Amino acid sequence: METEKSKDVSIDVKGNDSTNFKNHFRDPPCKVEKARPIQQDCKSITYRSSSQPKELHIALVREKIDTMAKMLDYVSKKYPNKRCLGTREILAEEDEVQPNGRVFKKYDMGDYRWKTFSEVNILATNFGKGLRELGNPPGQNIVIFAETRAEWMIAAHGIFKQNIPLVTIYATLGDEAIAHGINETEVTTVITSFDLLPKFKKILALTPMVKTLIYMEDQLKKLENTDGYKEGIEILKFGDVLKKGAESKIVALPPKGDDVAIIMYTSGSTGVPKGVILLQKNLIATLKGFCDSTSIYANDVMIGFLPLAHVFELLVESVCLLAGVPIGYSGALTMIDSSSKIKKGSKGDATVLRPTVLTAVPLILDRISKTIQEKVSKSSDIKKILFKFAYDYKTSWTKRGYSTPIIDRIIFAPVAKIMGGNMRLMISGGAPLSPETHEQISTCLCVTIIQGYGLTESTSSACVQDEYDMDYGRVGAPCTICDIKVVSWEEGNYRVTDKPYPRGECILGGDNISAGYYKLPDKTNEDFYNEEGKRWFKTGDIIEVHHDGVIKIIDRKKDLVKLQAGEYVSLGKVEAQLKTCPLVDNICVYGESSKDFCVALVVPNQHQLKELAERRGIVNKEFEELCQDPQLEKAVMQEIAEHGKKGKLEKFEIPAAVKLVSEVWSPDMGLVTAAFKLKRKDIQERYKHEIKRMYAS
Known part of the structure; x- marks a missing residue:
């Protein structure tokens, strides 16, 4: 099948043809330096963007x-x-x-x-x-x-x-x-x-x-x-x-x-x-x-x-x-043709609007990814083989900097029509996006996904991924208005002298940094400081800086648990990996320093759990009953363990026991934030008896 090399990096969204959701021509990922060190000592390195201001900034x-x-x-x-x-x-x-x-x-x-x-x-x-x-x-x-x-x-x-x-x-x-x-x-x-x-x-x-x-x-x-x-x-x-x-x-x-x-x-x-x-x-x-x-x-x-x-x-x-x-x-009840408030035969907001740009959080993209997996798994063997060939073919050429217009039009265009058929750019933020979800959504929806990194305290900006960067899992280089300082964290064994990449806590500095917390002077002084005429914020996130100046988030101070044998487990990292398992809709991993293993509370995907139950001979049970079934709990544990091994998790990082939770965690329950980040203390308090039983078992 023919592929075409880019000569023009501009993206055309003028034509409203349903197949014109993305320019057929792409440049290969840029290899140029995105950020450079401007200050360095044995405990810290400060990086600054190598990019120049663009037209709107000017x-x-x-x-x-x-x-x-x-x-x-x-x-x-x-x-x-x-x-x-x-x-x-x-x-x-x-x-x-x-x-x-x-x-x-x-x-x-x-x-x-x-x-x-x-x-x-x-x-x-x-x-x-x-x-x-x-x-x-x-x-x-x-x-x-x-x-x-x-x-x-x-x-x-x-x-x-x-x-x-x-x-x-x-x-x-x-x-x-x-x-x-x-x-x-x-x-x-x-x-x-x-x-x-x-x-x-x-x-x-x-x-x-x-x-x-x-x-x-x-x-x-x-x-x-x-x-x-x-x-x-x-x-x-x-x-x-x-x-x-x-x-x-x-x-x-x-x-x-x-x-x-x-x-x-x-x-x-x-x-x-x-x-x-x-x-x-x-x-x-x-x-x-x-x-x-x-x-x-x-x-x-x-x-x-x-x-x-x-x-x-x-x-x-x-x-x-x-x-x-x-x-x-738009809203969740009216966005697509199958949304719950759209009457049969009517069009959802995306079909009518035909947008080209969308913001999303990883949880939503994970759900879209699992929906795609579910539809593929239900198709015939021939369709599965055809889809796998098309998927592998496209990802292979995309990584080399080429596009696949014919494959896109024949195989992936129907999927892209879910969002109106004109979507070209999705911007993901709020939490790290898993490389697997990033690749699948980008491939199947024929869109460019870029993820950014920032916090409310940095007015949401710090890094934005280059749209031609095919190295999934990175969050981009520092923005033009923000310096990033990586500082050694000795307790976690992350140092700027680490090889091949400097590692440590991420500290942000620039005009985007907040004045502080409202009526909380002690907390403000703890997390913010001024130095050399610049405002800085300690994020608590652990990063590594690659040779091209691009950042990868690898850990978080507050999510780090030291087990009895001395191993450190990054709960967020384990959760991000296990969340890509089709069986898992949401997961909270818990570890106690007095124990030598972790446990997990799992909100299972209803459809996947019922299929697993049928394969194990468990039928005629409601979802809530399935979540209480000890046999099925063990089966889910096995599936998660296999998925964790494939994702290269260490043995001590994989939960040794799970509890299936039938209620979906939502912001109004107080168990996740509005950006769907886990509220660990609230989850642990709500399920403290279940956690105790898992450790006792």
Whole structure:
């Protein structure tokens, strides 16, 4: 089969042919140095990007844009009549009778309705002035507690324009964590959505300072009454605030670069959420870094669905706005044709929008990967052989820097149509993406996946992978706005003198580094410091730096457990490997220093578990019963052990006992964060008896 070598590295997304989801021509992975040491001693090495600023970064500097308010004004003048933010129209909600007689509520949906850049800027201006009319002055914190949607972005920019610090809280957090963020920041006004109003009814009892609720309206339903809300609370529609602002004579008080833009509450994996203080200049620094590291063009279309309360999604969407890219909003219930709210015969958001750019977290990509594996496993033997040949053929040529347009069109195009058939770029963040998932999604969906590394404390930026880097498992070189210092960690036996690569704790420095934690001076002083005019943050992540200056995350200080025999086990590393096992939907590995082995709590994949049970002669049992079956538990243990060996885990790293858990871990249970990172202490507390039994066995 013919392959073609690239002569042009640009990616064409103009043609809307369903097979034109990716340019047929690719360059081989760059071998050039991505970062170089700028300072070095026996205990640390500091690396800086070798890349040069690109066009959008230069434009931000040239136009003296140092705040988000200036950024929106700039793009609204540059692209006044271009599509900016889009919302899918919901025409009606209908009852749909299923073959088993059950009735589900489904949406009859229309097209996307768009607001131009100019309209978004006017709406943001009016919303900010409306808040001022309601008595919220510059400098007084205000909360957005809502799902990702166009109104979220409009409200945020309205708040930025008036130099009001925006407090962001995940909509999936528990009531006490939400109340903690609201009370700690002493807000009196909360912006939420119609769907979340019932949840907020209960939270109001825990937040005595809140006097005003502003809700983003629903397309079909109206707020009939306000019974059950605490006395004295004022409830306003989003549109009411826009109207007040449009009639207002208030003069805007725009922020400066050193003013607080966001207090972002991270759903931390330990303890109560911490508020991370992000300045306007932090956001602009990350914008510059992302513009230099990602290939986003004015003719792209982004589908937005990750939480905007997560700094990663907010900044990627902001890069899209800066590049003049329209953003169409979606959600898990309506994204694809088979989503639970899409009525039979109707199209999901991705099919209608036909996006080219998407952000994702590894958990979502892992699920897509397992869905692909499941479909292949159910196909005929001939189809399996054909698929394996096509997969091996494509990965072989891709690693050499070639594309496979014919194989893509014949074998992989139907899979790519799930996301509209035009997808070319997926940006993964929030946690490490396994090399296996990275390769499979990239191959089968015919997309480029780049993963980045960053934290809320670094305004989500630190490293971004080069899109032509075929060495999966690396997170890229330092961004142009951020230096990376690797410091020896003697306790973990990671040193900058290690061969072949320097290893140690990752410390980040630059204009993207947060001012610290809100009302937590001791914790701020512990994790942050200033040196030689630069702000630095200790990440706790252990990295190795390859010859080309690209970073690989290999461990985490807090995830390291020392077993009885003296071996160190990186729980996160083991979990990342075992999560690629088809049987595993989620896993939490636990180790005690008084024992010589680890154990694991496993949330199994329902379909895979039932198939395994049938192969073992266990039939006519519900999923919950299967999870309690000791025979099946042993079978899962064997499968996981084999998978671990194939993944080159050491014997002591592979759990010696497992407990199957039938409940899916979700943020509202408090067992994972909104970015789906494990909350180890909460999981261990919930399953302490099961852990005790595993060790006793």
